Amino acid sequence: MRLFYASESSANAALGWSSVWYNNLYLSLADLGIEIVDFDFDLEPFSVHMDPAFPENEEFIEKNRPRLEEKLLEQIRASHEKKPIDVFFSYFYGAHCRPEVIRQVSDMGICTVNWYCNASYQFHLVKEIAPAYDYCLVPEKFRLDDYRAVGANPLYVQEAANPNIYKPYDLEREYDVTFVGQKYGNREEYLNDICKAGVRVNVWGPGWKPAGKQGPQASFLKKTARTLKGGRLLDAAKRRIRNIFGSRKQESDSRLPPEALGGPLSDEEMIKMYSRSRISLGFSACGETHKTDNPILQVRLRDFEAPMSGAFYMVEYMHELEEFFDIGKEIVCYHDGNDLAEKAKYYLSHESEREKIRQAGYRRAVNEHTWQKRFSEAFKKMGIAI
Template identity: 55%
Template sequence: MRIFYASETSPNPIFSSNLWRNNLYLPLVDLGHEVVEFDYDLRETFRNVDPSMPTQRAFISRNRPLVTKELLRQLKAAHATKPIDLFFSYFYDACIFPETIDEIRAMGIKTVNWYCNGSYQLHLVSEISPHYDWCLVPEKFRLDDYRTLGARPIYCQEAANPNIYRPFDLKQEFDVTFVGQAYGERPGYIHYLLAQGIDVQVWGYGWEKYASGVANRGLQAARVGRKLLTREGWLIAGRRLNRLFNDRAREVQPLISATVLPPEIIRGLLSDEEMVQMYSRSKINLGFSSCGSTHHTGERILQVRLRDFEVPMSGGFYMVEYMEELEEFYRIGQEIVCYHGPEDLADKIRYFLKHETEREKIRRAGHERCLRDHTWQKRLAAALQEIA
């Protein structure tokens, strides 16, 4: 099959990554397809995808016609050289006009859009989705919502490319780590674990602001002041704050609005390869299932994430918040470990740090399961077969 592929290299252009190119483009090539890649810098386009924000709306108004024009030019040139069978994109409404997708289909080219934030940002693709022949959707609970839009969704869960995500023969030098952006409940969870005396380290975009003291009002009220600059002083303050929350609040909504983290646990950004290596360097790799800031709303949304496959595929021991859909992909407790709230997470971390043999058995089983069932090559092959 000859495929015209259009996407930014990363889901978040704020930082440099080849995440989607590694997980979508390369597996399509591995499957034996002839893939023509849209030659266009989409970083600014992907930084401005929300028309509800005035500055982004103005950018979209200027930029959308430019992207559309160049896309059509390149696609028509490729199609004239040798027929294109499939247009495969990771696009937002902000990227392209719906009528352009109709024009591509009128050329006899099938169209499919991959999108992975429909759990809480479906509105960002609601305009273009009905115009594609198919939409690949990893959020099972959003399939009917796509149909309501008039789109044709195909359930296609995320996965990991084993040629990129693989074990490294490295010393397990960290007890507990998390690699990812700082938002939502994540800082609150890390705050809680540290207050329990658990040695956890974080890498990723946005964590530095939690060491700045900007959000320090609550802790200042506790009069911990400069003691927060030391781990011991911070742990004392954390325990005091934890007593302010009842058990239910800790289980359901652990985010602490005044979260401040000790700067020594915040380790900066990692390259793609360094991230994969970190999964091997860690005894326990954390995952979080909640989406964005939905824990502040009446509907806390949980979602299967890319990391749920990246970590086990990389040979890492993985611990993530439980959601029912995960049981379709793993034997919980045998291939990955799930937790229910911060107290359960802390208890399970302590247990598995002490039980290395059991931890190693689960780690190996998770890796084997991913290699067998959860590669992007298998996911995309199945989706293309359904399309056919």
């Protein structure tokens, strides 16, 4: 198979130095023996301006999307003429290109496939473009009917992890409870419940560490400089700075001990943290939906990368997790802050039980929840030979 690949490397515009999607999607496709042609274009600014609901983003999209579309079609045609392309694989929003551009790719006889994993609360970002693809790979089972309702062809493909990247390290487990990820929603409340119970917890990620005290990231200035206009930062760039470095409000509201707060980790540092922690935490709620009568919970990349990296993984319960792990035997779930605190204390004092669950979770992840396996099954359902 020959595949034209178009995706930003990072899964989070606030972490432009991360290579999460490259490590998981690109490298896993390559592991299957697929010949990959990479789209030679900087997609990162489009991730920063992905939501046209903000006026400054709409302006950016209208100005820059035609250039992306032109280069995309130009490079696909050139590659296809040189040697036929079988599949166009993207992680695109409507901000990247219009539906008619995807249809032009299909008209070349190329199967078009889009992967997108934030439809749980941001379906509007792909609602217009999704019907143009031959297949939309969708990890949110409850969103499948929404895709069909707009005329798209969804294929349920749950998230996974790449075992060549996510793996255990022989390191001392020096931390009791850790979480690596962005500060938002009710995450701080849950972590505060652990602290109140007398359990030592450490966190790393955008928004946790007081403003001005984050570790420097070399790529930050380069990436935010693209959003400079008339000597002032656009609102999109301002939001990005707040995401990475926090704000004074975040600093004053923080109830966690200052020594427990850390800035963003590199991909490798995060993976190693799973081997340095006795308990690694995960959260299932999306955005601020916990404040509503119908909070949105979703299975996340973390739910597979943590066990695969050798973590004892404790995550907020949602029923879909039971399809992928034996709860209580391969991973542990909590239902609220008190339950989280009680289980953290219990498993910290029951090392042999914790170790048994950790090893079982690792085996399940590497045997069943790899991207290589997910992609193989997806292409088989599409009728595409690898």
